[in-house]
Structure formats: structure tokens, C-alpha cells
Amino acid sequence: MLTIYKTDHGVCHKIPKAETGCWIDLCEPSSKELDEISLDFDIEPDDLRAALDEEEASRIVLEDDYTMILVDVPIVERRNDEDVYTTIPLGIILVADSVITVCMTQTSILADFQNNRVKQFSSKKRMRFVYQILFRTASTYQRTLRVIDKKRVDIESRFDEDDTKVNDMIALHELESTLVYFETSLRGNEVVLNRLSLYKRIDQYPEDMELLDDVIIENKQAIEMATIYKDVISGTRELLSTIVDSRLNNMMKFLTSITLVMAIPTIVSGFYGMNVPLPKYSFGELTVLTIVVCIVSLIILKRKKML
Template identity: 20%
Template structure:
């Protein structure tokens, strides 16, 4: 599906659903600003838009296929940017999924390409239809608004991950189980997925201040703010990663300690029964007993075995092995 929004500077109003075949005259006016949004698009729709704006085939191919890394490419008269939004998987709520967003940034136009719907772009579309507070500030500020919406979607996910880590840490000390470990491992996969998506995006913003990407002076503070947000998110993710690694190490230590206790108890039991097994096994091989016809011989042997066992238990307790 293709949605178009054109800010007409002469009338200071926003028009939508503009025919792309008729936009050549409109975008020749550098004071106008055009936004084309492709979502749930077909290959024919993407190729149609690419022909209208003469986009490079490699950039178009990147829009068709998912790429796990963000990037910024410069072409003759436009830039191509790949970013990633984040959301929880609709089928498995515990896992996150990355949604790719391709952005073509021209002198006075922005083309966004995404296969999945993005709530932040939906909110931006409502703003564009209701007022010109975003579109009348140029393509730089418009791009900032798009990226800021994507980055803001990370914070609720981070809060949810942080709360879950706290709950699982309590479960580890109160009642550790395999399910707790599985959840921690799932959280670690989620954190690593977010980190792999964020690190390249953070690098992109260092290029915004270079000659590769020119931003108007009045809009530079906004992009510096985006970079600060990405730094903060990355630091938070790194902190969560350390917490998860520490919790898994703690869980492994607890399980190891419990295993050692179990082995120690079993070893003590085996040690206590070892002399008993030897005596009963020795005299069980048809070896004649002293006074075997007397009932006191059986009583004496039984009391002797009990005495040895009692002595060993007392000895183990004195050495604090039990």
C-alpha cells in the first residue's frame, strides 16, 4: 500500500493521497516536502515508486529483503537509511522481533518502506493530517521524528525486560528451577538481539555530523539527542546482559552446591554402610561363627554393627561432615 503526504509551502497545508505521477512539479519547489509511505507493499508497488524517484536497484533490493544490520548509503542526490524498530512477537509474547524500516531521504522528500505496520509512523501520519508542526520544518526534522518514534519503542520493552529480570532473580534464590533458567536464556537471546540491532544504528549517528550527511544547524541538537538516547539504551542493554549473566552464574553455583551436598550425603551413607556390608558379606559366605549355635552371637554381631555405625556417625558430626 502507498500513502502520500505533501506539504505545500505556498498554502502552508498538508495534502494527502497525491498521485505520484503528478509530483514532479511539486517537489521541484524546494520549500515543499513530500512523504511517501510504503507498507505491506507488493514488489510492483516498490518498483513503481523506485522508478518515479529513480532509486538505485541495490537500495530497492535491500528494501525487499530483510537485513539484520542498520546502514547509511549515499547516492547521487539522496541517502538510503536502514533502521530497525522493535516489538514483541505476536505469536510468542516473550520474544521480540525486529521490524526493518528503509528510508530514502532526498532534498525535499522522504520515502519510508516497511513490510510490517509501525505504530510510530501511524502516529506521525495523524500528526501530518492534523497540522504542519513536523512537515514545515524540512526533511531533517521529519527524519528525526521518524527515528525518534522508532527509538521510543525500545523503552517499554526495556522496562518490561528489567521487571522480568528482577522477578527471575527472586525466583532463583527462593525456588530455582529449569523453567527459571529457560526464561533467563530467552531473556539473554532477546537482549543480544536488541544489542545486535542497536550497535550499527548507533554508529550511523556518528556519520550525521560528517560530510556524508548534512543536517541543518538548527536541527543538529535533535540528532544529538537521538544519539544520546541510543547510547542510553545500549548502556541499559549492556547492564541487563551483565545482570542475566550474573544470575545464570548464581543459578549454576546454587545447583552445583546442591549437587555437592547430595553427593556428600550419599558418600557418607556409603561410608557408614561399607563396614556393615563387609561384615555381613564375610560371614555370609558359610564362614562358621564363634558360638554360632548361641543366640548371643547374633546379638553380639548386631550390637557391634550398630556400635560401629554409631561411632562413625558421631565422628562425622564432630568433623562437621554431617
């Protein structure tokens, strides 16, 4: 879908066609819309479609008529009634007097601009707009990382229960995988930000450079959070695996002890089934003797912490 926005007096609103200082948003665009923008602004079709490929890496492309910035942004998907966190590419293309964004799905980052939830947003100030997008991207990573860590804490709080499920181990593995993807995406974005700090192609105001410095700091903090949380989840997963193994060992020890005690009546009855001379006891006396031996065995096993 192709939507064109422009800010007037600090308010973002839709306009029917592109004009100077506008923002062109391509969300889940059709081939026709991509071809239209490609022809109107003389942009390579492959550069427009780059943001629609999940495997594309973050980078900057400098062409004569435009500049493309490709970064990874976090999103939440719903799978099997569960929230799943992942990253997708977001393309930001600077043309003559406008900004074009391309993404395969709607993101909360761009929705904030569309719904006037970003202070001092102006579609006419292109580089500031780009840095505001990148700042909110880094902030969204941090919020998502905190949610992931909270899920890890919730799983860890269930370790005291005897019915720790395999689903918890699977959930921890998925969270750890998500953090690996997040860390990789954040490091790719860091390369883009470092290149932007040396970017001299378009005039930038001092306040824009200050905003870029803030973006770089926020992105570094997000990288550190992802690294720390990944290490913590790795340790949590090992702890859970150890607890499960310990419970299994205790169960095997208990079953072995019960088997040993239950073998006593079998042995006694086996002796009296042989054609050999044995002391003569009544059935009642033999039963009581067997029960006493079993109880003594249980007491010994209990003291040995085998039960």
C-alpha cells in the same frame, strides 16, 4: 502494503495518492508496490529492498535524486507463547518533497505517527520527521532494555528456590544474546547519526539540529544500558551456574553419605555369612547393634556436615 499519509493542522490522515509533503509507508510491501515506487521516484530497487533483508547493516546512501537512511529498530515477536526481542531494518528514503519508509513488518515506532501520538509531527518537515523517527527508535530501545532487565530480575528472584529450572538458564542466555544484537544495532545506528550531524545536503533548521543532538544522546544512553545489562546478565548466568553446581555437589555428598551408612548392615551380614568363628549373637542383638552403629555413623557425618 502501501499507505500514503499527510499531516494537515497537526493531524495525520491517509490520502489516496502521493503529493508534495506526504509520507509514503511501505509495510510488508509486495513486489508490485516496490516496483511502482521505484519507477515513480526513480529509486534503485535494491535500495528499496534493503530494508527487507534482516542482515542489512545500518548506513546512509547518497544518490542524485534521493537519500536513503537505513537503521535498526527493536520489535517484539511472539514465539512459543513468549515475547522475543529482536531488531529489524527500517529504511527512510528522502525524495524530492516526500519521505518514504520501508519495513518488513509493522512497528510501534511508525504506528505512533500514524495514530497522531507524536507532538509537532509534520510530514512536510522531512528532516525533523526523520529525527523524530530516530528519537523514538532510541527511546524504544531504552524501554525494551528496561523490560529485559526486569526479566533478568524475575529470574534472579527464583534463585532461592530449590527447583531452579534449566529453562531459567536458557532464558538468561536468550536475554544475553538479545543484548548483544541490540548493542551491535545501536552502534550501527550511532555511525548513521554521526554522519547525519555532518549532513549538509538538505537545509536544516536550528531546532532540527537540536533534536538530532537529543537523538545522539538518547542513542548513547541506550548503548550504555545495553552494555551494562549485558555484563549484569553475564554475571547472573555465571551465578546461576554456580548455584546449580553447588546443589549438585550437595546432592552427591548426601547420596555418598547415605550409601556409606547403608553399607554397614551389608558388611555385618557379610561377616556372619563366612565360615569363620565369630561371637555368637542373637538376631535381635545383632540387629540392634547394627542400628546403633548406623545411628552413630549418621551423627558423625552430620557433624562433619556431610548431610
